[in-house]
Structure formats: structure tokens, C-alpha cells
Amino acid sequence: MLLREVEYVKPGSVAEALELLAANDGARALAGGQTLINVMKARAASPDMLVDLNGLPELKGIELASDGTLAIGAMTTYTELMRSAEAKARPILGEVCATIADVQVRNRGTIGGNVCSNDPTNHLPPLMVAVGATMTVLGAAGAREVPAEEFFLGVYMTAVGPGELLTKISIPAGKKDGFAAVTLGADGTCLANAAATVNGSVRVALGCVDAVPVVVTAGSPDGIADAVRSAGLDPPSDVHASAEYRLHLTTVVATRAAEEAASR
Amino acid sequence: MDVSVTVNGTTYARDVEPRKLLIHFLRDDLDLTGSHVGCDTGNCGACSVLVDGVLVKSCMLLAVQANGASIETVEGLSENGELTPLQQSFNEHHALQCGYCTPGMLMSATALLRENPSPSEDEIKKALQGNICRCTGYWNIVEAVKAVGK
Numbered sequence: 001m002l003l004r005e006v007e008y009v010k011p012g013s014v015a016e017a018l019e020l021l022a023a024n025d026g027a028r029a030l031a032g033g034q035t036l037i038n039v040m041k042a043r044a045a046s047p048d049m050l051v052d053l054n055g056l057p058e059l060k061g062i063e064l065a066s067d068g069t070l071a072i073g074a075m076t077t078y079t080e081l082m083r084s085a086e087a088k089a090r091p092i093l094g095e096v097c098a099t100i101a102d103v104q105v106r107n108r109g110t111i112g113g114n115v116c117s118n119d120p121t122n123h124l125p126p127l128m129v130a131v132g133a134t135m136t137v138l139g140a141a142g143a144r145e146v147p148a149e150e151f152f153l154g155v156y157m158t159a160v161g162p163g164e165l166l167t168k169i170s171i172p173a174g175k176k177d178g179f180a181a182v183t184l185g186a187d188g189t190c191l192a193n194a195a196a197t198v199n200g201s202v203r204v205a206l207g208c209v210d211a212v213p214v215v216v217t218a219g220s221p222d223g224i225a226d227a228v229r230s231a232g233l234d235p236p237s238d239v240h241a242s243a244e245y246r247l248h249l250t251t252v253v254a255t256r257a258a259e260e261a262a263s264r
Numbered sequence: 265m266d267v268s269v270t271v272n273g274t275t276y277a278r279d280v281e282p283r284k285l286l287i288h289f290l291r292d293d294l295d296l297t298g299s300h301v302g303c304d305t306g307n308c309g310a311c312s313v314l315v316d317g318v319l320v321k322s323c324m325l326l327a328v329q330a331n332g333a334s335i336e337t338v339e340g341l342s343e344n345g346e347l348t349p350l351q352q353s354f355n356e357h358h359a360l361q362c363g364y365c366t367p368g369m370l371m372s373a374t375a376l377l378r379e380n381p382s383p384s385e386d387e388i389k390k391a392l393q394g395n396i397c398r399c400t401g402y403w404n405i406v407e408a409v410k411a412v413g414k
Contacts, residue, residue, distance in 0.1 A: 001285070001304050006326050008265065037285070038306050043288030050282070052329060072304045103372065103395025104312055104321045187393065 001041045004228040014058045014138065014167065022140055022163030027051050029165060031075060051080070059167060062086045068127045068173030074112025074166045079103075081111060083134045090131060092177035092195070096123050099187050112166045115151070115161030118158050118212070121190040125152050126205035126213040127179060130195035133171045139164035150214040178260025180253040181207075184240060191241045192249035196224075196257035198264075204228075204254045208246065209235040221258035225251040256260075267331045271296060272340030280327045287311040289327035290337060298338040298367050302396070309395035312368035313337050319375040321394070338367035341374065350374060350412050359408035361399035368395045373409045382413045 011017040021027050025047030030036060039045040053059055059075035064086040068109070070093075078097035081087050087094050100106055100114075100123060114124040115135070128135075130149040135146045137160050146159045153159060160166050174197065181193035193207040204224055205213040216227040229253045235246040267280045271294060278293055290296045290313070302310030304323050314336040339358040341348045347355065352371055360366045369392065376383055376391035383391065388409045397405065 002288075003283035003285070005281070008326065033329075035307065035323055037326070041304065050326075054329065102309070103375070103391055104309060104319050104394045105306065105317050105324075108320055108324065111343075202306050 003040050004043065004046050005038075006040070006047060008052065009049060010052040010168040012054060012056075014056055014165065017051050017053060017056065018138065018140060018163065018165060020049070021165065024049050025162075029053055031116070032109040033113075034076065034101070035113065035117050035119070037200050053165075059165075061165075064089050064173075070171045070173065072111060072169045072171065074116075074168060075110050076112070078106035078111070082106070089173040090171050090177070091175060092127065092131065092179055093171070096127050096179050096195075098183070099123065101187055111169060115169070116158055116160055116166055118152050118154075118156055120155055120211055121193075121208050123179070123181065123190065123193055123207065124197075126193060126207040127195040128169065128171075129205035129213040129215060130197050130203065131171050131174065131177060132197070133169050135159070135166055136168040136170070137161075137164050138167045143167070145170075149213075149215070155211045157211075176261050176264050178257040178262075178264070180256035180260065182249050182253060189240070192246055192253045194250065194257040196221075196254070196261040198258070198261040202258045202262065204258055206231075206233075206250055206254060208212040209233045209250055216254065218258070221255060221262050224258045226255045228254050265328050265331075267328055269327075269330050269332070269336045272336060282326060282328050284327045285297065285323050286313070286315075286325045286330050286335075287322040287328045289330075290322060290335070293327075296337055296339055299371075300364055300367055302364065302368075302398075306316050307396065308365070308398075309372065310369040312371040314371060314375060316377075317338070319372060336371070336374075338370050341370060348374075350409070352375065353408040353412045357404045357408035357411060359401070359404040361397075361401045365395055365397045365399075369397070369405055373405075373412075376409070377412060380413075383409070385410060388413075 028047035030050040030052045060073045062084045063071045082094040133148040135151045151159045176198040178196040182191045196204040218224045220228045237243040268277045300310035302308035306324045313322045
């Protein structure tokens with residue numbers, strides 16, 4: 001499909017990218033493009049300028065600090081995350097990335113693009129909340145650290161403001177994690193998903209039920225289904241699942257994720 | 265914008281509008297019509313090509329993003345009219361019906377076999393997950409890839 005006319009710029013540094021984004025109201029950062037290019041085809045987004053973040057080494061790479069904290073560049077692809085030896089410090093990351101779409105999409109799609117699009121049916125927003133990720137957002141005023149729980153603000157909306165970029169995601173090491181989802185087809189559109197961590201109690205971040213991930217907690221995996229039911233959720237209804245059915249699925253995936261986390 | 269790409273070993277320099285998708289650049293500007301447009305929504309994989317050795321769907325990449333890259337398409341698989349073992353295996357296993365998905369299937373399977381010369385059936389199915397066969401002829405496609413892997 002022919003896209004609407006758009007200007008294309010490939011900056012040579014993050015500083016230049018920030019200047020371009022700040023100076024042009026209609027500018028939009030282009031990460032892997034596996035969502036943005038498609039929504040541009042549908043005219044659901046019509047940026048005047050694309051600022052291509054590919055080729056900025058500052059936004060790439062996965063580093064494991066001595067305290068076990070992972071620092072993942074926002075432009076790291078799902079495939080890179082799956083193959084990274086460092087990322088094994090938090091095995092759930094690569095495991096969930098392996099269930100996103102297909103090889104081609106995983107080769108281009110980025111962790112930063114996924115969380116910045118904040119589609120409520122994406123896997124990474126609840127996962128980032130569950131693992132206690134911290135997002136580094138860079139703008140003209142400098143960098144700020146935003147906890148994942150405060151990063152997701154609404155459907156397609158995050159704490160990354162105009163003229164800013166998500167540059168890095170920091171995640172503490174850990175193993176007691178779980179993830180479960182019900183999708184259309186093997187790895188298709190998600191109806192319900194949940195990411196769990198166990199650290200004494202069980203903490204589960206639910207996707208697909210609200211504009212942003214919803215956190216529920218319980219003393220053990222057995223208590224998670226009740227915690228979901230009493231969370232006052234009002235999930236959306238669509239052609240694939242009524243609100244009532246989606247809520248039921250959410251109790252199921254939340255329990256599965258919690259049990260997986262507790263078993264590790 | 266000026267774009268220079270190498271496709272199947274030949275370098276092309278063209279003036280390209282930024283809004284043009286790589287698949288349309290390959291098909292319309294370079295007349296390389298082996299790669300197909302199926303869904304144009306990133307689902308079907310008929311437009312799959314290798315960009316610097318990485319398998320991508322060329323309907324989700326702008327042509328200008330491929331500037332300086334080395335691209336491989338289905339036209340580049342056979343040499344001097346000689347089919348690759350994978351193409352030969354598709355022929356022998358009747359791994360195509362209407363043939364529309366075949367260029368993408370071949371590129372995905374080529375990428376798989378380069379990384380994993382002896383893939384299991386499960387690995388083949390996962391590698392081809394991004395390629396939809398509208399004739400639902402998956403069985404023979406998997407058989408064809410499996411036969412090459414042995």
C-alpha cells in the first residue's frame with residue numbers, strides 16, 4: 001500500500017534524534033516498524049516525519065551489571081533478546097519474546113517499540129510491570145527513570161512525552177517468573193495475558209483487561225483467581241471475547257502464570 | 265531520496281520516495297516480481313526477503329531503510345538455472361499448489377536452513393509460522409524442508 005507522503009530522516013546520534021523529534025510536531029520515532037508501518041498504511045497514524053532510530057548503537061545492546069541488573073537498549077530486537085547470554089539472567093524475557101508473532105517480526109520488532117506503543121494486548125507491558133522494570137526516558141531536560149508501573153498511562157500512551165525517547169530498560173535479575181496467554185492461533189492477537197513473579201507473595205500483572213496493566217497480589221497461586229475476580233475489572237468486549245469470558249480467561253492465565261512462577 | 269541497494273549481487277541506485285515500501289521498490293522499481301504482496305498487513309509473509317542476511321517482511325520496511333543493504337530475494341536462489349536443493353525438494357514434494365506463498369516460504373526456509381541445517385519438524389513449523397499458505401498446503405511444505413535438512 002502507498003503510505004501518505006512522509007519525510008524520512010536517519011539521525012546519526014540520539015542527541016540528533018531528540019532534536020528532530022522536539023523541532024517537528026509531526027515527527028515520530030521509527031523503531032522496528034512492525035506496528036507503526038502498518039498503522040500508517042491504515043492511516044491510523046499519519047506522521048509528517050519519521051525519525052529512524054535504526055543504526056544508533058547507543059540504543060542497542062544488552063548489558064549485565066555486577067549486581068545482576070540487566071540494561072537493555074530500547075532498540076534491541078526480540079530475536080536479539082532471545083539469543084542473548086546476558087538476558088538469561090531473567091529467563092522469562094527471552095521466553096516471552098519467543099512467543100511474539102513470528103520470525104520475521106521478531107527480527108525487526110524491538111522491546112522499546114513494543115512498550116512505547118502500549119497496545120493493551122501486547123505481552124511486554126504486563127511483563128515489564130511484573131519484573132519491576134525501570135524505563136529510562138531521555139529528553140532535552142535530561143534523563144529520568146520511570147518505574148514500569150508509572151510508565152503505561154493509557155491505550156497507546158506512555159510516559160514518553162513529545163520530544164522524548166525511551167532509551168533503556170533496566171530489569172533486576174530473577175528466576176521466579178511466569179507468563180501465560182490465550183491468543184487467537186498459536187501466537188496471534190491476545191485475548192488475555194498475565195505475567196507473574198514470586199517474591200514471598202505472588203504478584204501478577206494482567207494485560208488485555210484495561211488500558212494499562214493491572215496488578216493483583218496474593219499469598220499463593222491458589223489465591224490469584226479470587227484476587228482477579230475482586231479487582232473490580234471491567235474488561236472490553238469484542239468479537240473474540242465478551243467481557244465476562246475475558247475475565248474468566250484472565251483468572252485462568254493469571255493462575256497459570258502464578259503457578260509457573262512458584263514452581264521455578 | 266537516493267537509495268543504493270545490492271539485490272542478489274547486483275547493485276541498483278534509484279531515487280525513491282520515503283513512503284515507498286521495500287516490497288514495492290523491489291517489484292515496481294527493480295522489476296523483481298518474485299516476491300509477492302499477499303496481505304500487505306505483515307501477516308502473510310509472501311513478501312519475505314533477507315536484508316543483510318536477516319529474514320524480514322518487506323511490506324513492513326521502507327525502501328529507504330534498506331539503503332546500503334544487501335538484499336536476497338527468491339530470484340537469487342537458483343544459479344544458472346540450477347535449482348537449490350530446497351527448491352528441488354519443493355518440486356519433488358509437491359510443496360506448492362497455487363504457488364503464491366512459495367517465494368516467501370522459500371526465503372523463510374532458506375533462512376532457517378542456514379542457521380540450522382538439520383531442523384526438527386517442530387523447528388520447521390516454528391520457522392514458517394510467519395508464512396501463510398492460502399491453499400493450506402503446509403504438510404508438503406514441511407516435508408520438503410525436512411527432506412533437505414537430512
